[in-house]
Amino acid sequence: MDLTRPRFVLFGDSITEQSFRPGGWGAALANSYARKADIIVRGYGGYNTRWALFLLNHIFQLNCNDTPAVTTIFFGANDAVILGRTSEKQHVPVEEYKQNLRKIVHHLKECSPTMLVILITPPPVDEDGRNEYARSLYGDKARELPERTNEMTGIYASNCVELAQELSLPCVDMWSRMQETVGWQKKFLSDGLHLTPEGNDAVFKEVGRALKNAGLSPEALPSDFPHHSQIDGKLPGKAFEASEHTD
């Protein structure tokens, strides 16, 4: 394969794994960077940052010659599950969450000091939505208390924002950003946790803004190979010679 197109890796949990579903933020990025960058998904449903550390050396190998130009790190929704409730297996204490994120960033910067690393906070949690979802699955047997709360997830989100400031990294604070919109609970979240198409669009727009601020908007990147309008029907080779010169 050619290595000329930059790669943007989306590293995260289910919200990243599902980002190519219809309306997904990953697919929207792939579409807006058509002929400019490859969008590579490395999303692992249910994973927290503690488990993500086991993947680092596999996904982001040191001393390889095709490190990503950009990596988004989008964990926290699972780290923030509440101890003593269902799903507690996924819980990671907030200090460790922050430390794990720091380790991930350090590893990526070791792979490539010039890599743009974007931290994304978990989205807010709609506890009513979580309860409805649990009842839709388990009826009367559904657990009484939601396994995640918006308040607790907010603590993780603010630790993510803090870390980004400490490391001078761009941060997309979806927890705060989404809650600025009235009705965010149903508008952006399908089951109180995962994203609706509108929620995906909000992530796409915010990540797009972070990329633009770093000089990596689609408009700022070269398109690979000549546009068809630049190709001479009789002497097509000329357009491709020119593109080789600018490679």
Add this chain to the structure above:
Amino acid sequence: MDLTRPRFVLFGDSITEQSFRPGGWGAALANSYARKADIIVRGYGGYNTRWALFLLNHIFQLNCNDTPAVTTIFFGANDAVILGRTSEKQHVPVEEYKQNLRKIVHHLKECSPTMLVILITPPPVDEDGRNEYARSLYGDKARELPERTNEMTGIYASNCVELAQELSLPCVDMWSRMQETVGWQKKFLSDGLHLTPEGNDAVFKEVGRALKNAGLSPEALPSDFPHHSQIDGKLPGKAFEASEHTD
């Protein structure tokens, strides 16, 4: 980057380039192969097979260690434009189209003899749809005769099918397949040429069928890294040791 996940490359014209728009067949493939394969788009709007040849050595480099496991070749919609009408610059005679496809396949097989190469014929053309589209852009100044006809595109499609038979390759004959559905003109085509979400879904399903026939359905491929349900909350490392053994 890790090279463990197989790569599926989508090589073609605008119908491939646009395949990550909402409802797009490329995004649908990426979603259905989540954690199984990377879908890499190499679509070039307006390109015919003659121009595609200039890209081959760049996109599919010989002697590289990360050749795609699968490549779809989806050209012909531009080769088939009619001489003497608008867009004639894109026209490629049908014999040359077939020969160019053959060259592309040979190059890919030289990259990797085990690569699965899937030929896709151009979709049918709705001439009324093309006329309406031209009038929507140019009003009374629109050209009189459509730059593509369904009949002519059908000749290219049948040459593509023939070549696939000669080379024993799977072929997705969208030209024939779509016309089996009553109302294909508006159901599958947005402007008489490009795909609606339903048209994209039809391509997704047919390409998915070709992949399945070759033993490469999502169910047949391993998922990368353990499912979260297999991870022991107290001893998470165990699940990852096991996954290293099966690498």
